[in-house]
Amino acid sequence: MAAPVHLTFFGGLGEIGRNCAALEAHGRIVMLDCGQLFPDDMPGVDAVLPDFDWLLERADRLEACVVTHAHEDHIGGLPYLLRALGERGATLPIYGSPFTLGMVRGKLKFAGVPVPDLIPLGDYDRLPIGPFDCEFLPVTHSTPSGLMTVFHTPQGRILHSSDFKLDPTPIDGRVTDLDRVREIAADGGIRLLLADSTNAGSAGSSTSESTVGPVLRQVFDENEGRRIIIGAFSSHVHRIQQVADAAAATGRKLVVMGPSMVRNTTLARELGLLNISDKMLARDSDLDDLDPARTCIVCTGSQGESRAALNLMGQGRHRFVTVGDTDTVVFSSHPIPGNEAAVARLHNSLARRGARLVHSGQLGVHTTGHGKADELLALHDAADPDLFIPVHGEYSHLVAHHELALGRGMDEDRVLRCTDGDRVKLTGEGVAHAGRVPDGYVMVDEAGRPVSVDLLEERRAISGEGFVLVRVLVDGRKGRLAEPPMVESRGWVEPAAREDWHGQVVAEVTEALAGPLADGSRDAHELSRLTRRATGRLVSRKTGRKPTLVPVVEVR
Numbered sequence: 001m002a003a004p005v006h007l008t009f010f011g012g013l014g015e016i017g018r019n020c021a022a023l024e025a026h027g028r029i030v031m032l033d034c035g036q037l038f039p040d041d042m043p044g045v046d047a048v049l050p051d052f053d054w055l056l057e058r059a060d061r062l063e064a065c066v067v068t069h070a071h072e073d074h075i076g077g078l079p080y081l082l083r084a085l086g087e088r089g090a091t092l093p094i095y096g097s098p099f100t101l102g103m104v105r106g107k108l109k110f111a112g113v114p115v116p117d118l119i120p121l122g123d124y125d126r127l128p129i130g131p132f133d134c135e136f137l138p139v140t141h142s143t144p145s146g147l148m149t150v151f152h153t154p155q156g157r158i159l160h161s162s163d164f165k166l167d168p169t170p171i172d173g174r175v176t177d178l179d180r181v182r183e184i185a186a187d188g189g190i191r192l193l194l195a196d197s198t199n200a201g202s203a204g205s206s207t208s209e210s211t212v213g214p215v216l217r218q219v220f221d222e223n224e225g226r227r228i229i230i231g232a233f234s235s236h237v238h239r240i241q242q243v244a245d246a247a248a249a250t251g252r253k254l255v256v257m258g259p260s261m262v263r264n265t266t267l268a269r270e271l272g273l274l275n276i277s278d279k280m281l282a283r284d285s286d287l288d289d290l291d292p293a294r295t296c297i298v299c300t301g302s303q304g305e306s307r308a309a310l311n312l313m314g315q316g317r318h319r320f321v322t323v324g325d326t327d328t329v330v331f332s333s334h335p336i337p338g339n340e341a342a343v344a345r346l347h348n349s350l351a352r353r354g355a356r357l358v359h360s361g362q363l364g365v366h367t368t369g370h371g372k373a374d375e376l377l378a379l380h381d382a383a384d385p386d387l388f389i390p391v392h393g394e395y396s397h398l399v400a401h402h403e404l405a406l407g408r409g410m411d412e413d414r415v416l417r418c419t420d421g422d423r424v425k426l427t428g429e430g431v432a433h434a435g436r437v438p439d440g441y442v443m444v445d446e447a448g449r450p451v452s453v454d455l456l457e458e459r460r461a462i463s464g465e466g467f468v469l470v471r472v473l474v475d476g477r478k479g480r481l482a483e484p485p486m487v488e489s490r491g492w493v494e495p496a497a498r499e500d501w502h503g504q505v506v507a508e509v510t511e512a513l514a515g516p517l518a519d520g521s522r523d524a525h526e527l528s529r530l531t532r533r534a535t536g537r538l539v540s541r542k543t544g545r546k547p548t549l550v551p552v553v554e555v556r
């Protein structure tokens with residue numbers, strides 16, 4: 001009987017971000033992607049990672065990590081995982097396309113993490129990785145050189161789609177190869193399909209990336225005489241190519257702005273994925289010498305990220321760019337769910353400075369990198385899998401993809417709904433749930449240090465309601481307060497009214513402690529509890545707030 005294959009999902013099934021899975025046979029483990037999630041409303045949290053403990057406990061059995069493409073939700077967790085493995089004296093070879101590996105190398109160097117073996121993969125490469133024979137097929141997506149993976153396993157082939165769309169006219173001509181999928185399916189079949197669910201709930205098909213170029217060109221023509229600033233994803237090399245083409249055609253210099261934008265365009269040019277001539281490029285520090293009407297700036301921050309170039313421009317705090325009424329700002333992206341409010345704020349701050357705005361709500365200056373329902377169905381048709389697990393998406397996307405598969409005629413018992421932390425077992429019988437692994441959010445700060453749920457809760461409480469600190473000094477011999485309580489607060493009441501409120505807290509606490517002290521109470525813990533109760537009573541009764549209360553009691 002053939003050995004079972006286990007799959008474990010650490011993230012990305014229930015939210016967009018931190019995609020990370022493991023495939024396992026004969027006790028040997030191959031990871032598939034290692035991403036991070038961008039935190040939403042988590043003060044002081046820089047990244048949200050999968051819980052790596054299960055993997056770290058099995059470090060000696062980890063054979064490699066295959067990274068499908070260069071997006072943060074697929075590679076952003078690698079610095080943290082590799083650092084943790086390094087602390088255990090272990091390492092992890094990483095397989096990916098040259099562009100993806102270039103991005104990984106840049107991330108690791110930036111984080112100061114030793115770079116492990118990076119093994120480049122080409123389209124149609126077939127090679128053993130860990131216990132599996134693996135075959136890599138090209139997919140089109142919103143970053144170059146994405147790879148679909150066929151894992152040849154003891155339980156048949158597992159096809160992982162990676163993030164993909166079906167674009168008949170991609171900028172680099174590199175199309176998602178469903179013909180090869182069909183061939184593999186005809187020659188022995190696909191046992192299990194794992195496929196991108198991001199746009200499963202959107203009907204029809206995505207539009208081709210090459211439709212964006214002419215729209216950009218139109219925007220350039222209509223904004224003759226004005227400076228053009230374009231916000232885009234720094235990993236979207238083909239979008240940057242189209243911006244550069246429109247700039248070249250209209251005689252503009254291109255200024256590439258923002259560290260990640262500069263890093264990625266440099267890498268893509270080195271690899272021949274981006275074709276921009278040296279002579280049309282200018283530096284941000286040259287902007288003062290350039291004619292604004294003959295300048296195009298391409299920069300990061302189109303998602304409203306607070307520290308990125310566009311937001312600094314909106315705030316009037318950018319070193320080289322002051323936005324005004326002769327600027328046109330193009331948002332060549334669509335807000336990722338959760339970023340809508342930040343993007344709207346950015347639109348407003350730029351508009352207030354007089355900039356003319358162009359965004360995807362008005363014109364086709366953006367198209368998605370994820371296939372919609374018809375494209376997903378085309379993949380299902382080509383692969384015609386025995387079994388299916390929807391992956392990569394918010395929970396509602398996974399449900400929509402599940403329903404698409406059923407609508408195509410798949411039997412209910414051939415689709416397995418999984419979510420973060422699920423472990424499943426593939427055997428001759430089919431695929432079934434086989435336990436759970438920890439799936440909690442692992443939050444880290446800018447320096448990579450962990451941020452606990454308790455710490456985050458404290459930050460949230462203080463940011464919403466403020467705090468009140470009451471310091472009480474007790475004269476233990478005389479059985480009374482050595483001095484009136486001292487009160488400090490922030491974020492609780494209006495600063496102008498603070499003194500008055502503090503006086504009320506002093507009176508309330510003094511009164512609450514007088515009796516117990518006279519009765520002989522000297523226990524700092526008990527007196528602290530009484531102080532907290534007296535303060536809390538006043539605070540909630542009179543101000544209706546719930547600030548964090550910090551009693552500090554000392555008995556001398």
Ligand SMILES: [Zn+2]
Binds near residue numbers: 163
């Ligand atoms: Zn992606």
Ligand SMILES: [Zn+2]
Binds near residue numbers: 071
């Ligand atoms: Zn993704």
